[in-house]
Amino acid sequence: MSSFIDRVMLHVAAGDGGHGCASIHREKFKPLGGPDGGNGGRGGDVVLVVDAGVHTLLDFHHHPHQRAGNGRPGQGSNRSGATGDDVILRVPDGTVVQAKNGAELVDLVGEGTRYVLATGGQGGLGNAALVSRRRKAPGFALFGEPGQEIDAVLELKSVADVGLIGFPSAGKSSLIASISAARPKVADYPFTTLVPNLGVVAAGDSTFIVADVPGLIPGAASGKGLGLEFLRHVERCAVLAHVVDCATAEHDRDPLADLDAVEVELAQYTGSAAVDDRLGSLAERPRIVVLNKADVPDAREIAEMVLPDLRARGLAGYIVSAVSHEGLDELRYALAARVEHARADRPRAAPTRIVLRPPPADEAIVVEPDPRVEGGFLVHGAKPERWVRQTDFANDEAVGYLGDRLARIGVEAQLAASGAMSGAPVRIGGVTFDWRPSSDLDSDAAYLPGPRGTDERVAPSDRRGAAERLAAKRARRRPDEPA
Ligand SMILES: Nc1nc2c(ncn2[C@@H]2O[C@H](COP(=O)(O)OP(=O)(O)OP(=O)(O)O)[C@@H](O)[C@H]2O)c(=O)[nH]1
Ligand SMILES: [Mg+2]
Secondary structure, eight states, X not given: OOOEEEEEXXXXXXXXXXXXXXXXXXXXXXXXXXXXXXXXXXXXXXXXXXXXXXXXSHHHHHOOEEEOOOOOOOBTTTBOOOOOOOEEEEEOTTEEEEETTSOEEEEEOSTTOEEEEEOOOOOOOOTTTTOOSSOSSOSOOOOOOOOOEEEEEEEEEEOOSEEEEOSTTSSHHHHHHHHSSOOOOOOSSXXXXXSOEEEEEEEXXXXXXXXXXXXXXXXXXXXXXXXSGXXXXXXXXXXXEEEEETTOOOTTOOHHHHHHHHHHHHHTOOOOTTSOTTTOOGGGSOEEEEEEOTTSHHHHHHHHHHHHHHHHTTOOEEEOOTTTOTTHHHHHHHHHHHHHHHHHHSOOOOOOOOEEOOOOOOOOOEEEEOTTSTTOEEEEOHHHHHHHHTOOTTXXXXXXHHHHHHHHTTHHHHHHHTTOOTTOEXXXXXXXXXXXXXXXXXXXXXXXXXXXXXXXXXXXHHHTTHHHHHXXXXXXXXXXXXX
16 A cells, blocks of 8 residues: 655644733722733644645645744733634544654544644743732742643555546656656656556645556566566545546557556556555546647647547546646646545545643653752753743742742752752752752641732731741742753
């Protein structure tokens, strides 16, 4: 079975999440209104959707870069930012998605199947959403998270729609070269083509795949020439196109005789068991006749004489020249119409509406010594890295909030267990901190998450010592770090 591999590298970026808003409600005579900063909107996703109307990856060869919309920032008065627009990419049934390293991510089968290739960034929480019992008036908000950026390879193994069959040197390879981007070898001796060639042909809105197979000669069924072996490459073609040489100098040949000889061979081809029974045998397949080499004056005359005979047999004939390109547009549209007709005949599978997502990010948190920094540690983990990206390091409260979150999921305990000393440089997602364990600060060993804000409206009892605690405890960004 011949399959044609259409491959394209896609560079996609999901939208960034919008930043959360830090705002305080203001109303006449109520100077100390509560926090009312809204959340940022989610960034848009980049989504692949199987569409039975799409047959090749041609579009992506032209537009390999795709970017979804960013989420909008939150605003005061608890207004959330708008969600970023998704980008929907329509792909053919049977598209295989691979990561850049070749690992298969997903095999997209069935009309309507969706796969989220790149996930939009979460919006940052606004300060209204960050209120807790201990942090009553947060003076900060979280940044939106950047959208995922992914390079992926789309691969489509498709089967040809049209098979070009005919005698050696009839011009099959010349023809596929003149109507598609395929560039097979062309020469004036028989059996130039030893392996099938495939090309994508466009005609108006329709695209289809044409296969050029090695030539057939009388007796092919009994093994003459290259035999019938290569006909398995056209077994699943919905349409056959006889390519006939109208300029042959051999006295015992003419277009109708060649056509008959090829038909005799086709009739003897039994094929493999795997053929789609809706298509029927090769002998029953719809076919047209391409009368080639019309640029040669004698050949054109012969072609015109043959047309009525073909019509009498119920066959459509097209007079073309692969060399001068005459008649090729008409041929492309005629083939497209037959291919579309065959596609419409094949019942479509009911939409499956399967939504596939990449496996959830690994929640594991790994702490290890930093090989590049003496006494330093690296912290890996989806959550800590995301939280660092969402933190406004210019805001002490925001940094304190990050410290609380990290302690709560056990990063602090893991650092201590790994032997980190107070003051050790700890790197998370590209940002380095001086690690200050909370046990340094609180006499009790158990960590107590607490408000670290300096906002005036924090209850005085909560604020006691806050400034000192903050100064000692906050995770400081080292001056050598890029912002
Ligand atoms: N004048 C003229 N010559 C053509 C035309 N098409 C093909 N030829 C010539 O015919 C010869 C055979 O062309 P190919 O395209 O290799 O024929 P093929 O059918 O692929 O042959 P095999 O691969 O051997 O089966 C080459 O010398 C071509 O240049 C045409 O439209 N006009
Ligand atoms: Mg050839």
